[in-house]
Amino acid sequence: MSPAAAAVSSSSSSSSRWCPTPEQLMILEEMYRGGTRTPNASQIQQITAHLSFYGKIEGKNVFYWFQNHKARDRQKLRRKLMSKQIMHQQHVLYNHQQQQQNNNGPQNHHHHLHSHHLLPQFSHYTPVGFLPQEGGVEDASTPMVGYSWNHCHHLPERCEVVEDKPMARTYGRDWMIMLDLGLTSPNSCSRPLKTLELFPVTATGLRDTTSTN
């Protein structure tokens, strides 16, 4: 959160992961605050091109940054709502207990429901239709842009100012037709990759690859 730290990897230490410079981070956050959430291919290219002025960066960095930022913003909100809901439930429960107490008159009550037993059941993974519609819980850094919270996005909620430009219609189509074009030190423009073993159709070559990281 302190944008004064200049931890730019100026030396040639090949860091295994991108370390955004303060300027890059500032610009990205500015764009996010401006409403950009899921830039498409060309947008990512543009952003990357712009940000590459301030330091080494690839398209996928930009892509991942927006993905992560959006997701973590969302989960922050979710946590907030969750705790609020829990507090509400606890409040209701408390009132209920009080009322029971008043109804039954004073007698020794043996806590049927401890308050800290309510928390853990709210693990993640809400069953799809959970988030409320109205945008409560405003954070300090989120204006009224975007944030349509489209779970349940199959509902006919398209009745707003449908001012889709034709270009914007190609959204979400191809976000992988790109990234690191021209930015990531183009080690060769042709295909330098040694031919690899071509087509291990015979079940001999490469096994699964998902566990290699």
Next chain:
Amino acid sequence: MSPAAAAVSSSSSSSSRWCPTPEQLMILEEMYRGGTRTPNASQIQQITAHLSFYGKIEGKNVFYWFQNHKARDRQKLRRKLMSKQIMHQQHVLYNHQQQQQNNNGPQNHHHHLHSHHLLPQFSHYTPVGFLPQEGGVEDASTPMVGYSWNHCHHLPERCEVVEDKPMARTYGRDWMIMLDLGLTSPNSCSRPLKTLELFPVTATGLRDTTSTN
């Protein structure tokens, strides 16, 4: 199930989504059966290049195909295991009931648990460490290759023939550094995209894009 139907979209109807030709499908399935699960960038390029001989195809098609195939294979297995487990539970439950019955002696029992009430609670989303290690539930079309089913892929299961070539080490790293290189009708080698509106930092331009579908 009848692989004799040749419904190749030979006409120029610009289909919005890729429709694999029988040959392409056959090769892909062969590779999958051969153990390929998550091809990396260069592999995808190669596969795409090869398959493009049999029809129009892009890199992302190959990528998506493997993603989906893997996922749906997994979920098929999961479903199978699930039903097996359910049957087991039902069996246990049945025995338990029988035993209760024998213990309590013959008396009129009013079905506490209807069997069809057990099924729906097993919705999808198994909590990560679920698949068994040993390859039970063999399907008709799965030889003994690959299939390491690496959930829990943070476990130190690297004790096999660690013959990773240095190139293969870059696995999983960059699966988005590519796709549609040279294959998808290279409409231009440079950057033909019109300049777009550059940098809507001022919160005026593009809103979120996730809800456009």
Next chain:
DNA sequence: GCAAATTAATGATTTATTCAAG
């Protein structure tokens, strides 16, 4: 037989979760 209506498959995207560097 043959379209319209329904359903099943599956290609394409988005979202959630996890891993690991720093």
Next chain:
DNA sequence: CTTGAATAAATCATTAATTTGC
């Protein structure tokens, strides 16, 4: 603990099978 990177799960959307009424 934060967050970049990566993968898996869930979901959307379109196309092919299949059914159904005629």
